[in-house]
Amino acid sequence: MSLPIVAIVGRPNVGKSTLFNKLIGQRLSIVEDTPGVTRDRIYAKCEWLGHEFMLVDTGGIEPESDDIILAQMRRQAELAILKADVTILVTDLKCGVTATDYEVAQMLLKSGKPIVLCVNKVDNVGEPPMELYEFYNLGLGEPFPVSSVHGHGTGDLLDEVLKYLPEENEEDDDDDSIKVAVIGKPNVGKSSIINKICGEERVIVSNIAGTTRDATDSVVENEKGKFVFIDTAGIRRKSKVLETIEKYSVLRAYMAVDRADVAVIVIDATVGFTEQDSKVAGYAHEKGKACVVAVNKWDAVEKDTNTMNEFQKKLQDDFSFMSYVPFVFISAKTGLRMDKLFDTIKFVAEQNSIRIPTGRLNDVLAYATQRVQPPSDKGRRLKIYYMTQVSTKPPTFVFFVNRADLYHFSYQRYIENQIRETFGLEGTPIVFKIRERD
Numbered sequence: 166m167s168l169p170i171v172a173i174v175g176r177p178n179v180g181k182s183t184l185f186n187k188l189i190g191q192r193l194s195i196v197e198d199t200p201g202v203t204r205d206r207i208y209a210k211c212e213w214l215g216h217e218f219m220l221v222d223t224g225g226i227e228p229e230s231d232d233i234i235l236a237q238m239r240r241q242a243e244l245a246i247l248k249a250d251v252t253i254l255v256t257d258l259k260c261g262v263t264a265t266d267y268e269v270a271q272m273l274l275k276s277g278k279p280i281v282l283c284v285n286k287v288d289n290v291g292e293p294p295m296e297l298y299e300f301y302n303l304g305l306g307e308p309f310p311v312s313s314v315h316g317h318g319t320g321d322l323l324d325e326v327l328k329y330l331p332e333e334n335e336e337d338d339d340d341d342s343i344k345v346a347v348i349g350k351p352n353v354g355k356s357s358i359i360n361k362i363c364g365e366e367r368v369i370v371s372n373i374a375g376t377t378r379d380a381t382d383s384v385v386e387n388e389k390g391k392f393v394f395i396d397t398a399g400i401r402r403k404s405k406v407l408e409t410i411e412k413y414s415v416l417r418a419y420m421a422v423d424r425a426d427v428a429v430i431v432i433d434a435t436v437g438f439t440e441q442d443s444k445v446a447g448y449a450h451e452k453g454k455a456c457v458v459a460v461n462k463w464d465a466v467e468k469d470t471n472t473m474n475e476f477q478k479k480l481q482d483d484f485s486f487m488s489y490v491p492f493v494f495i496s497a498k499t500g501l502r503m504d505k506l507f508d509t510i511k512f513v514a515e516q517n518s519i520r521i522p523t524g525r526l527n528d529v530l531a532y533a534t535q536r537v538q539p540p541s542d543k544g545r546r547l548k549i550y551y552m553t554q555v556s557t558k559p560p561t562f563v564f565f566v567n568r569a570d571l572y573h574f575s576y577q578r579y580i581e582n583q584i585r586e587t588f589g590l591e592g593t594p595i596v597f598k599i600r601e602r603d
């Protein structure tokens with residue numbers, strides 16, 4: 166399901182991050198928190214009165230530089246306009262309306278997207294202060310007085326935000342298209358891949374569920390099936406300004422992965438594997454998505470007969486934390502193996518939603534435990550009574566055992582390998598859940 170996005174924008178020091186933390190920390194239950202996006206959290210999945218949305222602190226995305234404030238504000242506004250369904254513009258009662266507030270309000274207004282005006286640092290409860298009225302001059306309608314430190318007014322603010330959230334948009338599960346996120350560092354060739362794919366195939370810029378954000382997805386239908394490339398317009402019409410902000414590109418990748426069935430992790434063959442690749446790939450892995458590594462710019466690598474094998478071996482080491490992932494060596498420039506890329510995307514998506522009958526699983530389990538005895542400790546041996554698959558996307562298996570603490574990681578690894586050897590499950594993470602039973 167794709168969640169609506171609510172962005173917080175405003176000048177430095179008006180209290181954006183205080184508001185963000187208040188909203189996710191107290192007034193809202195955090196459904197999910199995403200550490201690791203940056204050191205400071207910049208987005209969180211939230212819920213208010215039964216409505217879920219993604220709250221983004223655009224201030225947290227800014228690079229720490231001596232950029233002039235207005236340039237920073239432009240970027241925030243640009244980001245909000247690009248991505249958000251609703252924007253909260255935060256201002257500061259103590260400063261009054263500044264020229265920068267005015268300028269940003271104008272930019273946001275031009276986008277035609279809903280804006281909620283928050284006047285922060287209204288710490289006294291009771292009658293709204295006279296200074297509040299000045300904020301009507303921004304032309305954004307009613308200003309909502311809030312104290313982010315104390316939490317006053319945040320409920321009314323969120324009620325207002327809810328009014329503008331798009332209708333809940335359950336992405337059709339009977340929709341048989343495969344949703345694909347093409348992710349990777351800047352310059353690895355993501356836009357080139359999308360352009361190649363969309364330039365040659367029939368492309369419809371869809372508005373699948375009628376929301377603004379989905380309008381940026383591209384649908385590609387070919388003899389291999391129907392594929393939806395998520396946020397590809399964002400990639401194609403990429404904003405150089407935003408793209409240079411690393412935190413922003415990471416954030417966007419994460420959001421795309423959340424909505425995808427398959428993550429295509431693109432790396433640049435002329436550069437090889439880097440730390441950042443493992444970060445993005447690790448996120449897709451943790452989220453249980455089907456994954457493919459596309460090694461792009463293969464045309465630019467000097468090769469002999471062994472080059473690909475050696476390259477692949479090295480990559481298998483680099484991606485050892487997701488040993489199941491297939492590699493496809495492609496070139497967006499020449500179109501090399503684009504066909505194979507589609508086949509692989511389709512294949513891993515199927516593997517990600519595979520259902521294995523319980524009987525067959527337990528046959529494998531019986532064989533595996535016979536071949537290598539389960540671990541024991543102080544005379545007690547692990548017994549695995551039974552296993553069954555409880556869900557797909559990713560395939561999730563529950564084990565019923567006598568003692569969970571005896572089911573060590575290494576033995577889980579062994580069982581995982583046995584299952585993979587038998588059933589393939591290529592390109593998909595799998596999840597084990599352990600339950601104790603007497």
Ligand code: GDP
Nearest residue numbers: 176177178179180181182183224286312313314
């Ligand atoms: P940001 O740069 O917009 O993210 O602003 P911060 O959240 O870092 O806040 C800037 C300063 O304003 C900090 O010292 C906060 O403690 C203070 N501040 C934030 N919200 C309030 C508020 O509601 N009332 C008061 N009095 N101070 C606040």
Ligand code: GDP
Nearest residue numbers: 351352353354355356357461462465496497498
């Ligand atoms: P993005 O930032 O990941 O979207 O990367 P781009 O698609 O903008 O590509 C970055 C640069 O790599 C551009 O100069 C492309 O022309 C170049 N490039 C992309 N794909 C290939 C490829 O398959 N082969 C070669 N030789 N260059 C490529």
